[in-house]
Amino acid sequence: MRFSLRQIAVFVAVARQESVSLAAKELSLSQSATSTSLGELERLYETQLFDRVGKALRLNELGQSLLPQAVEFIERATAIEAVLEGRSGYGKLRIGATLTIGNYLATLIVADYLKRHPESAAQLQVHNTATIIDQVARYELDLGLIEGNCRHPELVVVPWVEDELVVFCAPTHRLARQGKASLAELAEEHWIVREPGSGTRETLDQALRHHHSELKVRLELEHTEAIKRAVEFGLGIGCISRLALREAFRRGSLVAIETPELDLLRYFQFLWHKRKFQTAGMQEFIALCRGMTAGIRRSDEIDWPVIP
Numbered sequence: 001m002r003f004s005l006r007q008i009a010v011f012v013a014v015a016r017q018e019s020v021s022l023a024a025k026e027l028s029l030s031q032s033a034t035s036t037s038l039g040e041l042e043r044l045y046e047t048q049l050f051d052r053v054g055k056a057l058r059l060n061e062l063g064q065s066l067l068p069q070a071v072e073f074i075e076r077a078t079a080i081e082a083v084l085e086g087r088s089g090y091g092k093l094r095i096g097a098t099l100t101i102g103n104y105l106a107t108l109i110v111a112d113y114l115k116r117h118p119e120s121a122a123q124l125q126v127h128n129t130a131t132i133i134d135q136v137a138r139y140e141l142d143l144g145l146i147e148g149n150c151r152h153p154e155l156v157v158v159p160w161v162e163d164e165l166v167v168f169c170a171p172t173h174r175l176a177r178q179g180k181a182s183l184a185e186l187a188e189e190h191w192i193v194r195e196p197g198s199g200t201r202e203t204l205d206q207a208l209r210h211h212h213s214e215l216k217v218r219l220e221l222e223h224t225e226a227i228k229r230a231v232e233f234g235l236g237i238g239c240i241s242r243l244a245l246r247e248a249f250r251r252g253s254l255v256a257i258e259t260p261e262l263d264l265l266r267y268f269q270f271l272w273h274k275r276k277f278q279t280a281g282m283q284e285f286i287a288l289c290r291g292m293t294a295g296i297r298r299s300d301e302i303d304w305p306v307i308p
Helices: 005-017 020-027 031-044 059-084 097-115 129-137 176-178 181-188 200-207 224-232 244-253 281-292
Strands: 050-053 056-057 094-098 121-126 141-147 157-169 190-194 216-219 235-242 255-257 265-273
Touching: 005 031, 005 059, 005 121, 020 031, 031 224, 031 265, 050 129, 056 059, 094 097, 094 129, 094 281, 097 141, 097 200, 097 244, 097 281, 121 224, 129 157, 141 281, 157 200, 176 255, 190 200, 190 224, 200 235, 216 224, 224 235, 235 244, 235 281, 244 255, 244 265, 265 281
Parallel strands: 094 121, 094 141, 190 216, 190 235
Antiparallel strands: 050 056, 141 265, 157 235, 157 255, 157 265
16 A cells, blocks of 8 residues: 555544644644645545645545545554554544533443443533534544434434423413413413524424414523523523423422423434444444433433432
């Protein structure tokens, strides 16, 4: 083979970052060394792997075809090095989770994963569904755990566990006393909701779209805890996962509102690139996720530490 492992590593880093300077930082190389290595790879085969768009480098058709094989090549090389050095474990696993999963489940699973495999490493990023999908598609993450729908043609989506959104309010709100609301009543309220691009917002919008209803959105927030606080302060009513509200309902600081006209069920889902090499670490992490939800029907039934 005429190419070197370093040249392939540089190619992968530049493809992910779309920038030679950012790739150099990721690899702890100088910018000139990174640029030289990429140039040598292209000259070796008298081809181009990127289109230059201003200061950014975008993969061309050949580069897109090469990237999944290059990522797998680097991961296998890393595994070989670990064996030769006598190291155990699964190496570094890069996980992305949407907010409800990331804040309430993924941290517990990552902790379990690292306890079982102390010589392994993990990186957990928490973003909304649209961001996680983009990062998995660009090979920046090995595995995504999402709440919303994914229609990306290059990604594999596998259901994990059912989840239910619930409309809720402060105990002093008028709807708290009746415990139930019609669509007409909901339409008259001010709402505190997640931002567009989040799986929670998508599920709520889809449920309302079937009834051709619109909400009076008073405030959009990117974090479920912020929505809970805003609703507790009496700014309006909200709608997030029942999992995220379990302890607040137990304490009585928030109250569930039944909405029989709305279908607010969805699934938490696993997400990975269909051309991504599935490492043993990925398979083990998915197995731990499924172990956490074994024998339950819905996410809020998961047995996890109670916050006093």
